[in-house]
Amino acid sequence: MTPRLWSAGTVLAAVGLTSAGLAVGSAAWFAAATRGAPEGQIGAANLAVLGAVLLGTAATVWLALGRGAVTRRARHLSSRAWQVCRPPDGSLEEPTGPLGADDSLVAAAAMTRYHRSSCPLTHGRKVRAVSVAERAARKPCGVCNP
C-alpha cells in the first residue's frame, strides 16, 4: 500500500485548527462591528490576533509534518537503494548524506552521537574521525543530520 504524505490525524488537526481560527476571527469581527467605541473593540482585536495565531499554527503544522514525511521517506528509500546498488565486494561504505570536501564524520569518546565536522555541537569539543564500526555504535546527530 502506497504511504500517504499526510496522515488522517494531520488532516484532521489542520482542518480543526483552521476552522477554529476562522471561527475566532469571525467572532472577533462581529464583536468589533457591533461595538460603537474603540475601547470596546480592543478585546475583539485581541481575539482576532488569536484567530490569526491558530491559522498560522495550522499552516505550520501542515507544512512541517509534510516536510518531515518526505525527508523520512527519502532517507528510507536511500538506504534501500544502497542495499540494491552496493558493490558485492564491499569496497564502498554506505553514503550517509551529501558531505562537503572537508566535512568528515566525527565524534568524541564520550559522545553517543556522531556529527559532521562542521556541526555546531562539536565546536570546542575534542572530536576525531570515526570509523564505520564506531558510527554503528552511535546515533546520527539530529542537528547536522550526517
Added chain:
Amino acid sequence: MISRTWFVSHWDRLAAVISTVAGVVVLVLGWQGVSQSALPAGQIPYVISAGLGGMFLLGVAGTLWLSADLRDEWHKLDRLERALEAAETRSPAS
C-alpha cells in the same frame, strides 16, 4: 498551451494564485474602507475583517503552493520506490 489536465493536476497551484489575487483585492478593499471611515470605531472592523482576512488568504496561497511542492516530491518518491521494487525483484539483497 495549458490543457485541462494541467488545471486538474495543479489545482492547488491554481488555487494558490487565485488566493493571492483575492488576498490582495481584500487588502485593497479594506484599505479603501478604512480610508473612508473617519472614526477609529469604524476602522477597526475593516482591520479585523479585511486586514487579517487578506493576510489569511495570502497565507493560504503560500501554504497551498508549498504543499504542491511537497506533493510533487512525494510523487517523485513514489516513482523511485516502484523502480527500487523492480530492481529488488531482479537482484534480491543478500
